[in-house]
Amino acid sequence: MSNEIEIGRGKRGRRAYSFDDIAVVPSRRTRDPEEVSVSWQIDAYQVELPVLAAPMDSVMSPATAIGLGQLGGVGVLDLEGLWTRYEDPEPLLAEIAELPVDGATGRMQELYSAPIIPELITGRLKEIRAAGVTVAGALSPQRTQEHWRTVVDAGVDLFVIRGTTVSAEHVSGNAEPLNLKRFIYELDVPVVVGGASTYTAALHLMRTGAAGVLVGFGGGAAHTTRQTLGIHAPMASAVADVAAARRDYLDESGGRYVHVIADGGVGRSGDLVKAIGCGADAVMLGAALARASEAPGRGWHWGPEAHHPHLPRGERVRVGTVGTLEEILLGPGTRADGTLNLFGALRRAMATTGYSDLKEFQRVEVVVSPYSPR
Template structure:
């Protein structure tokens, strides 16, 4: 039963929890970390680790998408980013990384005002495909109708529709809204769509036929959605609610399983692991991968919200550079800060709780632990 508190006369609020608020309990049975599986699958595509590189220019370039694929993960290219606006975006990526804070947002808006070029969408996706890894690209709901045919012709394997909030029943006076159910039904490739953060929205998105649902709203390190819009969804509760929606949808649909992908607010291995414990099948990471030596952002991190021409809801953030991408995912780690060897940490937690794979690990016991920072 959800707990409610009274904010004032006539206004109540549901209590929700962030990933920082919970902890995973060890169990009476443990196993060797080498004996657990971290693999996951969406539609016909299998991966060795449940990690997706977020479609953000500071995280994913064609080269880093290829590197992720070669390491058994998935990289998703932002098809509205600099790589599809400029033939050579490297000088601009370098410029953004060196901007002073007080001018960064305005200059980012200017740089991203360059039109998207369909021929560059094709070129970038072909580059990834030629490397022999799974090809994934992302568009916002607003640009999907305009560019999806180009994306499909380029040979994408997984199509991601990613926005701050995506609904199955969007209403607009300015343009014909995207009919997600019809759109997904007509496509020959699996679609991952989001974000969403509550039971009802997730259930509606699952009914569209999506292969996966992104869960998260305004919780990432570069997001200013809470400050600008007053909207945020604590991730632990959001993931658990969407997992419950999936259970009900499986009953409703006769057993169709929709992948849940936690998106945002997982800057350390601990929170990445707790997202899986709450019911996610995989995670979409930004900040942890933006810290890689190979990251296009050169230690700076920003997302699509930072480039909005009239109401930016994100900012460029200095996350630093800590290690090569392979070390961030697989170690070795030389600091106890949760920034490297994410998969090694996941294996050890799964082993200490006795679970053999990610899906069974979703059943692990958790506790509310709001004062963890004071106990350290």
């Protein structure tokens, strides 16, 4: 049965769903939350919490990457952010938090026009490594050719190539594009790449040898991609489509498993639950962690799209501060709005629906929700 609808006589479109449109359904069995496992393994790295922090300056500094690692997640540092452009970016982060709305974009463009300093990439990653946690850093596809050697030599454990969208078949008449398949093959570290939002795009990324695929396209709280480019991928459908690509690639490759990581639209604990229920192995959190008292953004949140030098398609948004990083991830919760104790909520949802681990929970029954979420 097709779920396409007619937009007009000359165009049809597939109905797609966001996390707000769906809900998970209890089964005949329940469990104790204490007996539920939310641990996750990618390549050789066992991770207690299935979370990567988004590589955004409002979310991750070396200190918060270390803090997240000590709590059981993986912090991904933006290697094109202020931490690799300035020796001491703290005054600049404080300035961004105080900028007036009208002048914020222009001033951020000025701050991020400073050159990336390779020695700072090395220093920041070595600082994280010295704390004994998993070391992860992110570059855009455009900067990967220039800086990947510095990143690998600094001892990164996970290499993240993250853009608004990343394809395995970028076409350019001006410069040789990054050959993802050759690049990943030559590296000795696992690579997570994305975003992708369709079955076909994700399948092609999996064939490059990536260890994980980020799912999302302009779905984050700080994006304005839908308004500026007219492009949007509702996350529930996108995750389910990419999970189907993972299943088919598993058969095609003779057993190679590629991790699906939901990157966008996961602002509260209910979104996290539904992302895993739609087939994600883990989530990448941005706004949810920007609400931490330790977050560098000081209650504000922005991504690299907000200071693009030619076409900004993001903005600095006020997310506020709700608690410490530990309270946001592990509780205790003092609010009932899904912003605290995210993984306590995931455990509770898994226990309520009768599942004991993440792989099992990916099979949970999901319905299209007939009401507007509160």
